[in-house]
Amino acid sequence: MLDKAKTLTHGAYDAAAASALKILVIHTRWNVEIVSALRDGVLATLTNQYAIPRSNIDVVEVPGAFELPFATKALLKQGKYDAVIPIGVLIKGATVHFEYISESATHALMNVGLESGTPVIFGILTCLTEEQALQRAGIGSGAEKGHNHGIDWAAAAVEMALLNQGKARKH
Amino acid sequence: MLDKAKTLTHGAYDAAAASALKILVIHTRWNVEIVSALRDGVLATLTNQYAIPRSNIDVVEVPGAFELPFATKALLKQGKYDAVIPIGVLIKGATVHFEYISESATHALMNVGLESGTPVIFGILTCLTEEQALQRAGIGSGAEKGHNHGIDWAAAAVEMALLNQGKARKH
Amino acid sequence: MLDKAKTLTHGAYDAAAASALKILVIHTRWNVEIVSALRDGVLATLTNQYAIPRSNIDVVEVPGAFELPFATKALLKQGKYDAVIPIGVLIKGATVHFEYISESATHALMNVGLESGTPVIFGILTCLTEEQALQRAGIGSGAEKGHNHGIDWAAAAVEMALLNQGKARKH
Amino acid sequence: MLDKAKTLTHGAYDAAAASALKILVIHTRWNVEIVSALRDGVLATLTNQYAIPRSNIDVVEVPGAFELPFATKALLKQGKYDAVIPIGVLIKGATVHFEYISESATHALMNVGLESGTPVIFGILTCLTEEQALQRAGIGSGAEKGHNHGIDWAAAAVEMALLNQGKARKH
Amino acid sequence: MLDKAKTLTHGAYDAAAASALKILVIHTRWNVEIVSALRDGVLATLTNQYAIPRSNIDVVEVPGAFELPFATKALLKQGKYDAVIPIGVLIKGATVHFEYISESATHALMNVGLESGTPVIFGILTCLTEEQALQRAGIGSGAEKGHNHGIDWAAAAVEMALLNQGKARKH
Numbered sequence: 001m002l003d004k005a006k007t008l009t010h011g012a013y014d015a016a017a018a019s020a021l022k023i024l025v026i027h028t029r030w031n032v033e034i035v036s037a038l039r040d041g042v043l044a045t046l047t048n049q050y051a052i053p054r055s056n057i058d059v060v061e062v063p064g065a066f067e068l069p070f071a072t073k074a075l076l077k078q079g080k081y082d083a084v085i086p087i088g089v090l091i092k093g094a095t096v097h098f099e100y101i102s103e104s105a106t107h108a109l110m111n112v113g114l115e116s117g118t119p120v121i122f123g124i125l126t127c128l129t130e131e132q133a134l135q136r137a138g139i140g141s142g143a144e145k146g147h148n149h150g151i152d153w154a155a156a157a158v159e160m161a162l163l164n165q166g167k168a169r170k171h
Numbered sequence: 172m173l174d175k176a177k178t179l180t181h182g183a184y185d186a187a188a189a190s191a192l193k194i195l196v197i198h199t200r201w202n203v204e205i206v207s208a209l210r211d212g213v214l215a216t217l218t219n220q221y222a223i224p225r226s227n228i229d230v231v232e233v234p235g236a237f238e239l240p241f242a243t244k245a246l247l248k249q250g251k252y253d254a255v256i257p258i259g260v261l262i263k264g265a266t267v268h269f270e271y272i273s274e275s276a277t278h279a280l281m282n283v284g285l286e287s288g289t290p291v292i293f294g295i296l297t298c299l300t301e302e303q304a305l306q307r308a309g310i311g312s313g314a315e316k317g318h319n320h321g322i323d324w325a326a327a328a329v330e331m332a333l334l335n336q337g338k339a340r341k342h
Numbered sequence: 343m344l345d346k347a348k349t350l351t352h353g354a355y356d357a358a359a360a361s362a363l364k365i366l367v368i369h370t371r372w373n374v375e376i377v378s379a380l381r382d383g384v385l386a387t388l389t390n391q392y393a394i395p396r397s398n399i400d401v402v403e404v405p406g407a408f409e410l411p412f413a414t415k416a417l418l419k420q421g422k423y424d425a426v427i428p429i430g431v432l433i434k435g436a437t438v439h440f441e442y443i444s445e446s447a448t449h450a451l452m453n454v455g456l457e458s459g460t461p462v463i464f465g466i467l468t469c470l471t472e473e474q475a476l477q478r479a480g481i482g483s484g485a486e487k488g489h490n491h492g493i494d495w496a497a498a499a500v501e502m503a504l505l506n507q508g509k510a511r512k513h
Numbered sequence: 514m515l516d517k518a519k520t521l522t523h524g525a526y527d528a529a530a531a532s533a534l535k536i537l538v539i540h541t542r543w544n545v546e547i548v549s550a551l552r553d554g555v556l557a558t559l560t561n562q563y564a565i566p567r568s569n570i571d572v573v574e575v576p577g578a579f580e581l582p583f584a585t586k587a588l589l590k591q592g593k594y595d596a597v598i599p600i601g602v603l604i605k606g607a608t609v610h611f612e613y614i615s616e617s618a619t620h621a622l623m624n625v626g627l628e629s630g631t632p633v634i635f636g637i638l639t640c641l642t643e644e645q646a647l648q649r650a651g652i653g654s655g656a657e658k659g660h661n662h663g664i665d666w667a668a669a670a671v672e673m674a675l676l677n678q679g680k681a682r683k684h
Numbered sequence: 685m686l687d688k689a690k691t692l693t694h695g696a697y698d699a700a701a702a703s704a705l706k707i708l709v710i711h712t713r714w715n716v717e718i719v720s721a722l723r724d725g726v727l728a729t730l731t732n733q734y735a736i737p738r739s740n741i742d743v744v745e746v747p748g749a750f751e752l753p754f755a756t757k758a759l760l761k762q763g764k765y766d767a768v769i770p771i772g773v774l775i776k777g778a779t780v781h782f783e784y785i786s787e788s789a790t791h792a793l794m795n796v797g798l799e800s801g802t803p804v805i806f807g808i809l810t811c812l813t814e815e816q817a818l819q820r821a822g823i824g825s826g827a828e829k830g831h832n833h834g835i836d837w838a839a840a841a842v843e844m845a846l847l848n849q850g851k852a853r854k855h
Binding site (some may be wrong): 058059060061062063064066067069070071073074075094095096097100101103104105107108111112 | 182263273274277278281282284285288290291292293296297298299303307323326327330331334335339340341342
């Protein structure tokens with residue numbers, strides 16, 4: 001599914017504007033090994049690829065994915081961030097809890113972004129197995145190590161924040 | 172699914188602020204044995220773990236899960252609570268009533284939280300069997316006794332209320 | 343699924359306030375035998391169990407379940423009712439009409455209640471067979487006669503109207 | 514599924530008020546044979562059954578079902594219509610385009626009706642086969658000719674428009 | 685599924701008004717070969733079929749389909765465009781990411797159109813296989829080359845923009 005070379009090559013962009021962005025990362029604590037890898041992928045990309053100082057990035061924890069939209073909206077009220085990357089990992093279980101949380105959190109993150117006017121990236125993995133989640137965090141087993149989606153989410157946050165500042169290139 | 176050690180260890184927090192929180196618990200009457208266990212798990216955690224006086228906690232009943240969002244919104248208008256924990260137990264039946272109630276209640280609780288500015292925890296079990304619900308209330312049979320999710324909901328309510336007061340730790 | 347003894351035993355309540363409530367019942371005309379039984383269950387419960395005068399209750403018809411939310415919102419504008427009980431019966435057919443009407447009507451009734459500030463009860467049966475609907479209207483065949491859900495809806499309307507007036511008991 | 518005798522017998526109504534109604538019909542162009550039959554069923558019913566002059570009825574085309582809610586809202590801004598009947602035919606295809614269009618159009622038509630305060634009828638057939646759609650337009654093959662749902666939609670539009678004018682009979 | 689002769693023959697229209705329209709095209713970068721074909725189909729139709737100068741059309745890129753609604757809303761704030769054509773290609777993968785992105789993006793594009801008052805076309809392919817997507821971009825293999833849906837989206841954008849300017853023909 002993932003095309004590693006893709007999202008990072010979003011063409012020329014204003015590197016100075018990118019490095020001045022203020023980013024909020026909110027992550028859950030469920031499936032901590034996977035979430036941590038995703039968060040680290042986000043942070044490494046923001047700081048290395050886009051030269052955003054670590055001090056421009058706030059990292060906040062919430063219990064689970066249902067809390068991500070509320071935390072995003074509440075913390076955006078401070079008027080401080082150019083983009084938010086909510087990170088969570090949902091894995092199908094025996095009940096249908098997974099389905100209702102996935103659906104409501106996805107809709108709500110979309111709506112919080114639209115209503116706040118600040119880009120909110122979709123950093124939730126909705127997986128049927130733990131192995132799927134591990135692979136999408138770049139920590140799958142053996143040859144199926146996978147690609148860390150946090151890298152893409154960081155790139156998307158930068159691109160959308162610049163677009164939101166009127167810096168999108170128009171062809 | 173549940174990682175008992177997890178939600179309770181949300182790191183250092185402002186214990187004095189936590190113990191001063193005012194919490195609203197709203198629960199349904201369907202599947203009363205299960206709902207009661209969940210409610211008791213919530214109350215024990217709020218009072219024992221976080222030292223919130225019982226007098227800071229209001230407990231209100233509604234008929235079923237469809238009523239939880241309305242009651243949450245109506246009672247939040249009093250401006251008195253720092254977080255709400257709506258508790259309900261939905262179990263798949265012969266019709267698709269379960270699916271429509273689960274979906275609409277989940278979305279509505281999310282939206283009431285977002286619009287009110289007060290954290291609303293997702294305390295509804297959406298289970299395919301009664302045994303699944305019993306286990307998630309810590310009263311399953313034998314070795315499958317399970318973990319009382321009320322404990323997690325209480326911890327989530329405290330954490331989100333503090334976050335909403337600007338007390339989230341930023342890394 | 344139904345626990346007959348449950349919803350009617352919502353504990354002590356303000357009987358005088360209950361009997362003064364003004365209730366709007368809106369029902370569809372599809373599956374008229376079933377809808378009529380549900381409506382009669384609602385009316386009998388409101389007048390007998392809660393001593394609400396029949397003159398305090400308005401009954402209005404609409405074509406189908408998709409019309410219930412609009413009629414509820416339109417008639418609530420008169421500022422006259424303390425609760426609404428929309429009644430409809432949806433039965434799975436050969437197309438997926440059932441699914442889209444069920445889902446959109448459920449969401450919309452929830453939202454009309456939340457936005458109007460008046461409790462709107464979920465009085466729609468979403469059944470896979472006609473027999474399921476007959477049983478949930480208390481008119482199933484033989485020993486499977488079933489429980490008339492209209493009884494529960496009436497009780498829920500009274501309970502939620504009183505809660506909305508600030509009369510919910512807090513523990 | 515359809516009970517032909519039903520929707521047309523919505524009891525006594527204000528015939529003079531009905532014949533003065535202004536109705537907007539919006540239809541898609543996909544599956545044109547079926548859509549045309551439905552539109553004709555709507556028009557014949559409005560003019561013959563309810564004596565609404567053809568000059569009181571506007572008919573507008575849009576490309577597909579996704580465009581129906583936007584057109585409904587845009588044309589309602591003229592403040593000219595008492596009800597809208599959006600007509601479309603969606604048939605399950607090889608992809609899941611059908612599901613996403615059906616769901617979003619249904620929700621959106623519901624919401625446009627609720628927010629505009631003008632009744633919007635659900636005139637979309639969501640069918641798994643073309644034959645199902647033909648039957649619901651009254652043009653199925655042989656004995657399965659079916660009932661033209663446009664007849665019901667026209668009756669529903671009249672009934673809801675009168676209800677919205679405060680002319681619903683209350684029992 | 686596609687009836688090539690259909691959408692292009694939306695009857696007589698104001699050609700001068702059409703050629704003066706300002707259109708925003710936003711496309712994702714996932715599945716770039718398919719997206720590019722769709723974008724080119726859109727551009728060729730707008731410029732050749734409707735004589736819209738290329739300088740009246742802006743083309744902007746976003747990472748993925750979840751970003752389309754935000755970008756649409758953000759760029760519409762400039763008050764410059766008469767219609768938006770968001771283009772994306774979603775293909776079912778091993779997880780249920782596809783389902784949640786498809787559903788939330790569809791709803792959100794609908795709502796951004798309704799709330800902005802500017803037509804937003806649904807230019808997302810939601811396919812179960814890559815071959816389905818290739819065919820709907822007119823680049824399927826061999827005899828199954830398919831029809832480029834971008835052609836229809838361009839026509840729909842023109843038609844809806846004119847409708848939104850009060851230029852829809854009423855019958």
